[in-house]
Amino acid sequence: MPNRRDFVRTMAGATxxxxxxxxxxxxxxxxAPAAPVRRREVFIGRKRIKVIDMHGHCAVPDVASVLKGTAxxxxxxxxxxxxxxxxxxxxILDEQGIDVQVLTxxxxxxxxxxxxxxxxxxxxxxxxxxxxxxxxxPDRFVALASVSLQFPDLAAEQLEDGVKRxxxxxxxxxxGNVAGKELSAPDFDPFWTKAQELGVVLFMHPGxxxxxxxxxxxxxxxxxxxxxxxxxxxxxxxxMFDGTLDRFPGLKICAAHGGGYLPSYLGRxxxxxxxxxxxxxxxxxPADAYFKTQIMADSMIxxxxxxxxxxxxxxxxxxxxxTDTPFAWPADxxxxxxxxxxxxxxxxxxxxxxAMKLLHIG
Ligand SMILES: [Zn+2]
Numbered sequence: 001m002p003n004r005r006d007f008v009r010t011m012a013g014a015t016x017x018x019x020x021x022x023x024x025x026x027x028x029x030x031x032a033p034a035a036p037v038r039r040r041e042v043f044i045g046r047k048r049i050k051v052i053d054m055h056g057h058c059a060v061p062d063v064a065s066v067l068k069g070t071a072x073x074x075x076x077x078x079x080x081x082x083x084x085x086x087x088x089x090x091x092i093l094d095e096q097g098i099d100v101q102v103l104t105x106x107x108x109x110x111x112x113x114x115x116x117x118x119x120x121x122x123x124x125x126x127x128x129x130x131x132x133x134x135x136x137x138p139d140r141f142v143a144l145a146s147v148s149l150q151f152p153d154l155a156a157e158q159l160e161d162g163v164k165r166x167x168x169x170x171x172x173x174x175x176g177n178v179a180g181k182e183l184s185a186p187d188f189d190p191f192w193t194k195a196q197e198l199g200v201v202l203f204m205h206p207g208x209x210x211x212x213x214x215x216x217x218x219x220x221x222x223x224x225x226x227x228x229x230x231x232x233x234x235x236x237x238x239x240m241f242d243g244t245l246d247r248f249p250g251l252k253i254c255a256a257h258g259g260g261y262l263p264s265y266l267g268r269x270x271x272x273x274x275x276x277x278x279x280x281x282x283x284x285x286p287a288d289a290y291f292k293t294q295i296m297a298d299s300m301i302x303x304x305x306x307x308x309x310x311x312x313x314x315x316x317x318x319x320x321x322x323t324d325t326p327f328a329w330p331a332d333x334x335x336x337x338x339x340x341x342x343x344x345x346x347x348x349x350x351x352x353x354x355a356m357k358l359l360h361i362g
Contacts, residue, residue, distance in 0.1 A: 037094050039094035044337070050353075051097055052321060053098045053325065055298050055322030058083055058103045058130060059083035059084065059107070060130060061084065063076050064076060065125075066118065085130075086133075096332055096333065097332075100361070101142075102141075103130055103141055103143040105126050105130070108174035108209065113150065119148035127162050127166055127168065131143060134167070144162075144169060144170045145172065146171075147159050150179060153190045153191075159195060163198055169361065170359065171195060173202050173235075174207050176207070180211065182238045183238065184244045192248045192251060193248070195248075195251060201253075202251070202254070203255075204256065205256040206228040206257075206260075208227060208228075208231070210227045229260035232259065233259075235255075236262050240269070241269075245290050252294060253295050253296070256297075256324075259297030262291075263310050269287040270286055297310060298319070298320050300322045302330065302331070304338075307335070308341045316354075319349075321336060321355070333351060336351050
């Protein structure tokens, strides 16, 4: 069972890493720590299992230095404390029983940078700083590379640099489209080519770019509540219907928020091909085939019946655990542990086993 010694060991490890990784890493460690928490260890039966959260946000405040004096100086949202990785984040992981969290930059604001050199500098700082955070607590974090998707060839370079030089486990796609252009357009082939060549996963997270903003105002936080899964649905549908997934059969895309709405209504995507075969001329397989192979989803679906359906459509081997930390969604490990329709092996796979394979971590 977890105890204070485990916590101290964790923090001691992080502190040692701090100095190894450079004086700026985990700078918040210098601040007064909050009360220690007991680290939750997750068991299935008597077996301690490793929990991997595929969906952890981070933001690097250092980008402000390269944006200073540019028109984009105010574009980068302030990197708030909750998105800066340090003891507070480890405390969240400990409380929630998360052993390893996968960090990505989200928001896609940097996809609007039109100056190629500036785009390169911003992503370099994002990735190098994130790698420093990982180095400070390598048993608790891994990261996926941020890229400049508005320059697909540069994005390919950045993905390779992140993976080969910085030890990142894949890449992050921070929006369903870039400046209104669908990511299934041939322009983006250099990026897909590189991801396939490297054999790494790409975690896709919507960035608030559905193009339907005028209808998503008002109560309900609809830009997030509906817009995010809608953006993901549109993104995945383009990759499928425009033939991208067939042209790059080695691609592995893990979509946030349960894969958006698409796995909930796959029948319509397939029925559309019966009704209008021409609409599906680029797609070589039934829709659900992609969801059993190339497309994965995190478990942020909130209701047991939603998860049961996701497992039914995709298979338990295609679903990974996700929390959206630091945002306070009700998405804790008990959602998986209490799922009566999952056997123990499926629970272990969703909570960590699938992600371990996907990320090539032991
Ligand atoms: Zn998120």
